[in-house]
Amino acid sequence: MSVRVAVTGAAGRMGRGLIAGVLSDPALDLSGATVRPGSPHDGHDAGRLVGLESAGVDLCGDRTQAFEGAQVIVAFTPPHVCLVDVRDAVARGIPVVVGSTGWEGDERARLDALAERAAVVLAPNFSVGVWVLADLVARAGALLPDFDAELVELHHRHKVDAPSGTALMLAEAVAGARDVDLDSVGVFERRGAVGPRPGGGIGVQSLRGGDATGEHTVMLLGEGERVELTHRTSSRAAFVSGALRSAKWVVGRPAGLYSLGDVLGG
Numbered sequence: 477m478s479v480r481v482a483v484t485g486a487a488g489r490m491g492r493g494l495i496a497g498v499l500s501d502p503a504l505d506l507s508g509a510t511v512r513p514g515s516p517h518d519g520h521d522a523g524r525l526v527g528l529e530s531a532g533v534d535l536c537g538d539r540t541q542a543f544e545g546a547q548v549i550v551a552f553t554p555p556h557v558c559l560v561d562v563r564d565a566v567a568r569g570i571p572v573v574v575g576s577t578g579w580e581g582d583e584r585a586r587l588d589a590l591a592e593r594a595a596v597v598l599a600p601n602f603s604v605g606v607w608v609l610a611d612l613v614a615r616a617g618a619l620l621p622d623f624d625a626e627l628v629e630l631h632h633r634h635k636v637d638a639p640s641g642t643a644l645m646l647a648e649a650v651a652g653a654r655d656v657d658l659d660s661v662g663v664f665e666r667r668g669a670v671g672p673r674p675g676g677g678i679g680v681q682s683l684r685g686g687d688a689t690g691e692h693t694v695m696l697l698g699e700g701e702r703v704e705l706t707h708r709t710s711s712r713a714a715f716v717s718g719a720l721r722s723a724k725w726v727v728g729r730p731a732g733l734y735s736l737g738d739v740l741g742g
């Protein structure tokens with residue numbers, strides 16, 4: 477039996493990749509797909525949207541209708557939209573895979589609260605390679621406690637949040653390994669007479685341009701040497717694959733907030 481998946485934000489860059497991924501996976505069935513209310517895609521066939529044969533599923537501005545019959549929801553929507561996706565899914569006892577980044581204010585706390593009522597897999601980056609990178613970065617950060625840590629990330633010109641959720645996760649990995657609080661030691665901007673670099677800071681810089689799907693480099697800089705750990709994506713396929721693997725994994729799980737590590741490890 478295939479797992480019935482509804483994708484939210486279906487007309488977005490990730491949404492289109494997810495629709496194509498679901499339609500080409502025999503273990504998955506597309507049961508619904510949302511678009512922004514008033515979208516010109518509303519009512520059009522989801523398969524046609526991504527250049528495939530008709531999927532027999534209409535893109536829909538109404539979440540209630542799109543979630544009908546779904547066993548799992550995959551949400552890569554702006555955080556304030558994603559919270560409504562998750563709220564409505566949780567109310568029906570449907571688990572959710574969340575890829576959204578750029579959480580602000582109390583949005584993350586609200587997501588955490590919803591995850592007490594249904595299973596939610598949350599990852600700022602669903603590629604297996606970045607999950608490995610985070611592990612390597614934590615180890616290197618701990619082994620080289622006196623080295624200066626600097627992160628650089630590059631994303632396409634349309635990305636709306638900075639730093640990327642992945643960069644924040646990697647910076648947290650270094651901070652956690654050094655037992656320091658990123659909110660206290662993170663340096664997210666340098667301009668003007670900033671003076672010499674204070675020891676112990678973790679710098680994060682964001683580059684934006686073109687169609688880059690995501691690159692992250694963590695540098696650990698010492699006297700006369702430096703370590704660089706880099707991950708580059710060349711398409712969104714890596715995110716789609718991790719998200720759909722998570723969708724299969726999360727069906728039938730008890731309520732709670734899960735990570736990609738839980739999916740890959742269990």
Ligand code: NAD
Binds near residue numbers: 486513599601715
């Ligand atoms: P995008 O802007 O291309 O797509 C978002 C889509 O959501 C748009 O099509 C928009 O119209 C739609 N939307 C807005 N309101 C809606 C509503 N009420 N109902 C249905 N759809 C609605 O952005 P993107 O590049 O696809 O990225 C989406 C999110 O996923 C971002 O937060 C991004 O950072 C994140 N992302 C995560 C990963 C990961 O692996 N976790 C990878 C890539 C992107």
